[in-house]
Amino acid sequence: MMLVPHTCVNAAVGRLFKSPVAAFATGVIAHAALDLMPHKDISAHKAEGLLVATMLGIIGTSCGFRSAPFWCAMGGVLPDVEQVLPWTDPKRGRHRWFPTHNRKRHSLQIPGAPDYTVRLLTQSAASMTALMLAVYKCRPSGAS
Numbered sequence: 001m002m003l004v005p006h007t008c009v010n011a012a013v014g015r016l017f018k019s020p021v022a023a024f025a026t027g028v029i030a031h032a033a034l035d036l037m038p039h040k041d042i043s044a045h046k047a048e049g050l051l052v053a054t055m056l057g058i059i060g061t062s063c064g065f066r067s068a069p070f071w072c073a074m075g076g077v078l079p080d081v082e083q084v085l086p087w088t089d090p091k092r093g094r095h096r097w098f099p100t101h102n103r104k105r106h107s108l109q110i111p112g113a114p115d116y117t118v119r120l121l122t123q124s125a126a127s128m129t130a131l132m133l134a135v136y137k138c139r140p141s142g143a144s
């Protein structure tokens, strides 16, 4: 899955939580759940990194950098950090640790629809909708 939906969908899910710790744990699980879906990926790490950093900024400034939405989003982002680390790079004979980064548990096929994948456009549309839901009337606690 693109890193953008991991960020935005998780931020929206984070609205359901009060505790940033519970939101973070759920965010990591949500990362695995999205990775299991059949999907297209892009390898444009710098472009995605820029978008995700900006979105984390939007979520943090809207909801607060200690808020559940922000930390649920962080739980979605952090597992993919190993995708760019040299010491977890399969091309260098290393292996990745996060369960859904193993090829057998990544982007599973739907029985009866082996060619179905969630397209980049769909991922982007879902991400933008989720981002709006995540920050809609979200205020850092204590702010008026």
Ligand SMILES: [Zn+2]
Residues within 6 Å of the ligand: 001, 031, 035, 079, 080, 100, 101
């Ligand atoms: Zn992942």
